[in-house]
Structure formats: structure tokens, C-alpha cells
Amino acid sequence: MSVLSLISGASLPVQLVMAILLLASLFSWYYIFLKVFTLRRTEKQTAEFERQFWSGADLNDLFQRAVNARDSAGSLERIFESGFREFTKHRREPGTDVGALMDSTRRAMRATYQREMDKLESSLSFLASVGSVSPYVGLLGTVWGIMNSFRGLANVGQATLSHVAPGIAEALIATAIGLFAAIPAVVAYNRFAGDVNRLAIRFDSFTEEFSNILQRQVH
Amino acid sequence: MSTHAIHSRDEALAGGLAFAMHVLFLVLLVFGVSWQHKQVDTAVIVDLWRDLPAAAPPKIEAPTPPPPPPEVKPEPPKPVPKVEAKPPPKPEPAPAPKPDIALKEKQEKERQLKAQQEAEAKKKLAAEKAREAELEKKKRAEAEVLKQKLAAEAEATRVAAEQQKARDALAAQQAAAQAKVVDEYKRRISEKIRRLIVLPPNVPDNAQVEFRVIVLPGGAILDAPKLLRSVGSVPAYDAAVERAIIQADPLPLPPDPALMRHFRELNLVFRPKD
Structure with a gap:
């Protein structure tokens, strides 16, 4: 009685549930790996840009570099670019007061920040729903399979363990697959949510510090 | 390298890794379960080793x-x-x-x-x-x-x-055990019949009847019991024993069919005193 025979011998609804769960598991692992790569890259780029920024490079140079390499720029670099662009544009106009200038700069940075955060957080919700729902889907398959095996038992005069056991084992496979899908998804979701949060804090504090630097330049 | 290129490369890598992960899961699941089955099989084999240690020394x-x-x-x-x-x-x-x-x-x-x-x-x-x-x-x-x-x-x-000696001893033991079982069932058969005998009056204590019975594998009696030795003086006793034998059908037989050959033809001796 191998696992494969258990799967192939299950009833159609249970097999359907298993297929859904397998698909969910495949996609969740796909997103897990994708997120691992993008988050690691974003973290590296952020650290690199912070190092460049705080090592005292000229702001115009940095801006020029960010514009030239827009395709490969990191999130923090894009935030910086949009803020600095807004700042230089407004500054050339005569008769703007400092408050309005800083407000518009901050708004521009805020918009880019939100766009970047949305990119980082994408498909995290998918992991969360796989983690919370797939155990229930697996349980549904199990309950269905056990119901069927008990109904079949009613037709047998003498019920022995060997009549019930294969049906229940078949049904339990569905729960096992559901848990297989759910556990990594939940762990990955928690991990990634924490990582994204830390990145968001880094972006926020950079925005504030950069606004201060720009404000000092105006005076 | 542009973000698009990096992104598509990441996607391909992630897809491949996810697929590999599931293949690994499947292999673990299949091998884990089949491994448990192998263990069960070895547990069955253990009994066969009991006699072998004697044969090992010459090999060493x-x-x-x-x-x-x-x-x-x-x-x-x-x-x-x-x-x-x-x-x-x-x-x-x-x-x-x-x-x-x-x-x-x-x-x-x-x-x-x-x-x-x-x-x-x-x-x-x-x-x-x-x-x-x-x-x-x-x-x-x-x-x-x-x-x-x-x-x-x-x-x-x-x-x-x-080893030959040990085997002979084992065979002898088995034969003894078989003989015990045969005796036990023969005793049960005659007891079952004896309980059903309705003793007629005036039977002398030294009277003795002997019947030959042919038994089928289920314990059923084939034909009527054959009278080998009659009492002579009291024919009522012969008839009583014959009736008891017919009533005792089916006779109790050992569950082992190999012992059936000992019960195919039974010579039953009855005395009114036992």
C-alpha cells in the first residue's frame, strides 16, 4: 500500500481537493523563492545606496547616477530620485516658500515609497491565504473521504479494521498535503512580513533625514 | 542588467526551485512509507532463525x-x-x-x-x-x-x-505431541458417546462391546457402526451403544487436518462400568 496507490485510489472529490492543494503548494513555493530573491536584492541595494549617500557624495551626482541607471535602481534610490527631482523643479520657480517646497518634495517621495512598498508586499497576501486556508481544504477532502468509507462500510455485514483503514488512510492524505502546503507558507509569510516591515522603516527614516538635508540646503 | 531581465530570471529560478521542492516532498513521502513497510516484513522473518545457530560454528x-x-x-x-x-x-x-x-x-x-x-x-x-x-x-x-x-x-x-540428532529429537517431540492430541480426541469421542448410552437393566459388569466406525473429515459417521464383538447375553446393550454412537454424530475431531488419518477408522470399545 504505497502513497501513490493511496492517491490514485481516492474518490474523485478527494482527488480534486488534492490537485487544488498541490497547485496551491506549487504556487506558494514559487512565490516564496521569488520573494526571497527580491527581498535579498532590495536589502542589498538599499544598504549600497545608504552607504553612498552617507559617505558624503554630491547630491547632484547621486541624482544623475540614479536617473542614468533607472532600470537597475533600487527602491531607496527611486525614492531619492523622485524627491530630489521635485525639489530642484520647485526651487527654480521664483517666489516659492520653504514650507510648500518641502511639502511637495515629501509628497513626491511618499508616492514613490508607497509604490515600492506595494511591489515588495505583492503576493504576500497569497502566501497568507494559502497558509490559512489549505489546512481547511485538506480537512474537507479528509472528511469527504471518511464519509465515503463509512458509507461503504454500511454495506458490509462484518466491519473489520481492514475494511476501514485503507479508506481513512486515503482520506488522510488530503490533510497531509494541505499541511504540507500550509506550514511553509505560514512560516514564509511571517518571515517576509517582518523583512518588508524593516525595509519600510528604513525607507521612512531615510525620507525624513533626506527632507531635513534638503531643507537645510534652501536656507 | 535591467530589472525586467533580473525579474524574469528570478521567476524562472523560483519556478524551478518550487518544482524541485515538490519532487523532493514526493520522494520523501513515497520512500518514507515504503521504508516502514520493509520493517514490518523483517519482523515476520525473525522466527525462522531459531534453529540456525548450531549450523554457524562450522562456517566460522x-x-x-x-x-x-x-x-x-x-x-x-x-x-x-x-x-x-x-x-x-x-x-x-x-x-x-x-x-x-x-x-x-x-x-x-x-x-x-x-x-x-x-x-x-x-x-x-x-x-x-x-x-x-x-x-x-x-x-x-x-x-x-x-x-x-x-x-x-x-x-x-x-x-x-x-543437528540430525536435534532434528530427530524434534521430530520425536512432535510425534509425541501428535500422539497426545490423538489420544485426547479419542478420549473425547468415547466420552461423548458414553454420555449418550442409556444403560439397559441386567447388564453384567464384565460385558464388552466393540464397534468399528468410519469417520468423514467433518466428524460425520459414514454408514451404520459395525458391530465387531457383541456381549451376547444382553443384546439390548449392543443396541443401546449403537444408538448412542449414531446420536453422537458429529464426533469431535482435532482442528489439524493432518491428524485426520488417525481417525479415519475408529475401533471403539465400551464396558458398562466405565
């Missing part, structure tokens, strides 16, 4: 004969170094008296030649001796190997005999 003794040759081999090289060590000291004293007169030198040379010849003769002798010793040792080693072979064979035959 068989490989022991080879070791003696290595013990013999290290000895022959010893005589060879002795032969080589002897000649050098004799040529050595020769160079010392060289400064003496020519005659002496000649004598010396002759002596040296003699010494050399002697040394060579000694060498030859020693070599022959060594060869002889080696031959003897070889012979001895062969004899020893032969002896050990003989001993091993004797041991094997002894062990085989022991």
Missing part, C-alpha cells in the same frame, strides 16, 4: 585453516641471513698480512683461495640445508593443513550428526 571454523601458512613462511628467511653473515669475517683477516714476503703472500693467496672455496662449500651446504629445511617446513605445513582439513571435516560431520 572453515576459514581458520589458511592462517597457519603465514606462520610458517616467516621462518625460512632466517637461514639466508646466517649464510650471508658467515663469509665476510673470513676474507677480512687476509688483507692484514699482505706486507710479508712473496711466499707468504702466495701461501696467503692459497689460503685465501682455500678459505674462499671452504666458504663457498659452506655456503652451498648452508643453502642446501636451508632448502631442505624449507622443504621440511613445507611438508610440515602441508601436513598441518591436511590435519586441520581433516579436523574441520570431522567437526562438520560431528555438527551435522548433532
Whole structure:
């Protein structure tokens, strides 16, 4: 009685549930790996840009570099670019007061920040729903399979363990697959949510510090 | 490299890794379950080992004969170094008296030649001796190997005999156990019949009837029981016993069908007193 025979011998609804769960598991692992790569890259780029920024490079140079390499720029670099662009544009106009200038700069940075955060957080919700729902889907398959095996038992005069056991084992496979899908998804979701949060804090504090630097330049 | 290129590469890598992950899961699941099945199978095999330990010793003794040759081999090289060590000291004293007169030198040379010849003769002798010793040792080693072979064979035959004895004893035990079971069921059969006998009046205590019954595998009685020896004086007793036998159908039989041959034809003896 191998696992494969258990799967192939299950009833159609249970097999359907298993297929859904397998698909969910495949996609969740796909997103897990994708997120691992993008988050690691974003973290590296952020650290690199912070190092460049705080090592005292000229702001115009940095801006020029960010514009030239827009395709490969990191999130923090894009935030910086949009803020600095807004700042230089407004500054050339005569008769703007400092408050309005800083407000518009901050708004521009805020918009880019939100766009970047949305990119980082994408498909995290998918992991969360796989983690919370797939155990229930697996349980549904199990309950269905056990119901069927008990109904079949009613037709047998003498019920022995060997009549019930294969049906229940078949049904339990569905729960096992559901848990297989759910556990990594939940762990990955928690991990990634924490990582994204830390990145968001880094972006926020950079925005504030950069606004201060720009404000000092105006005076 | 643009973000698009990086992104598509990441996507392909992530897809491949996710797929590999699931293949790994599947392999683990399948192998994990089949591994558990193998364990169950080995648990069944354990019973068969009970008799084998007696057969193991000859197998262990068989490989022991080879070791003696290595013990013999290290000895022959010893005589060879002795032969080589002897000649050098004799040529050595020769160079010392060289400064003496020519005659002496000649004598010396002759002596040296003699010494050399002697040394060579000694060498030859020693070599022959060594060869002889080696031959003897070889012979001895062969004899020893032969002896050990003989001993091993004797041991094997002894062990085989022991095993045969053990097997015979086991068979005897089994036969005894079978006989016990047969007796037990024969007793039960006659008891079941005896309980059903309605004893007619005026039966003498020494009366004895004997019936032959043919039993079918289920315990059913084939035909009517055949009267072998009648009481004679009280025919009512014969009839009572016959009725009891017919009523006792089916007779109790042992569950082992191999014992059925002991119950195919039964001679049942009844006395009113038992």
C-alpha cells in the first residue's frame, strides 16, 4: 500500500481537493523563492545606496547616477530620485516658500515609497491565504473521504479494521498535503512580513533625514 | 542588467526551485512509507532463525585453516641471513698480512683461495640445508593443513550428526505431541458417546462391546457402526451403544487436518462400568 496507490485510489472529490492543494503548494513555493530573491536584492541595494549617500557624495551626482541607471535602481534610490527631482523643479520657480517646497518634495517621495512598498508586499497576501486556508481544504477532502468509507462500510455485514483503514488512510492524505502546503507558507509569510516591515522603516527614516538635508540646503 | 531581465530570471529560478521542492516532498513521502513497510516484513522473518545457530560454528571454523601458512613462511628467511653473515669475517683477516714476503703472500693467496672455496662449500651446504629445511617446513605445513582439513571435516560431520540428532529429537517431540492430541480426541469421542448410552437393566459388569466406525473429515459417521464383538447375553446393550454412537454424530475431531488419518477408522470399545 504505497502513497501513490493511496492517491490514485481516492474518490474523485478527494482527488480534486488534492490537485487544488498541490497547485496551491506549487504556487506558494514559487512565490516564496521569488520573494526571497527580491527581498535579498532590495536589502542589498538599499544598504549600497545608504552607504553612498552617507559617505558624503554630491547630491547632484547621486541624482544623475540614479536617473542614468533607472532600470537597475533600487527602491531607496527611486525614492531619492523622485524627491530630489521635485525639489530642484520647485526651487527654480521664483517666489516659492520653504514650507510648500518641502511639502511637495515629501509628497513626491511618499508616492514613490508607497509604490515600492506595494511591489515588495505583492503576493504576500497569497502566501497568507494559502497558509490559512489549505489546512481547511485538506480537512474537507479528509472528511469527504471518511464519509465515503463509512458509507461503504454500511454495506458490509462484518466491519473489520481492514475494511476501514485503507479508506481513512486515503482520506488522510488530503490533510497531509494541505499541511504540507500550509506550514511553509505560514512560516514564509511571517518571515517576509517582518523583512518588508524593516525595509519600510528604513525607507521612512531615510525620507525624513533626506527632507531635513534638503531643507537645510534652501536656507 | 535591467530589472525586467533580473525579474524574469528570478521567476524562472523560483519556478524551478518550487518544482524541485515538490519532487523532493514526493520522494520523501513515497520512500518514507515504503521504508516502514520493509520493517514490518523483517519482523515476520525473525522466527525462522531459531534453529540456525548450531549450523554457524562450522562456517566460522572453515576459514581458520589458511592462517597457519603465514606462520610458517616467516621462518625460512632466517637461514639466508646466517649464510650471508658467515663469509665476510673470513676474507677480512687476509688483507692484514699482505706486507710479508712473496711466499707468504702466495701461501696467503692459497689460503685465501682455500678459505674462499671452504666458504663457498659452506655456503652451498648452508643453502642446501636451508632448502631442505624449507622443504621440511613445507611438508610440515602441508601436513598441518591436511590435519586441520581433516579436523574441520570431522567437526562438520560431528555438527551435522548433532543437528540430525536435534532434528530427530524434534521430530520425536512432535510425534509425541501428535500422539497426545490423538489420544485426547479419542478420549473425547468415547466420552461423548458414553454420555449418550442409556444403560439397559441386567447388564453384567464384565460385558464388552466393540464397534468399528468410519469417520468423514467433518466428524460425520459414514454408514451404520459395525458391530465387531457383541456381549451376547444382553443384546439390548449392543443396541443401546449403537444408538448412542449414531446420536453422537458429529464426533469431535482435532482442528489439524493432518491428524485426520488417525481417525479415519475408529475401533471403539465400551464396558458398562466405565
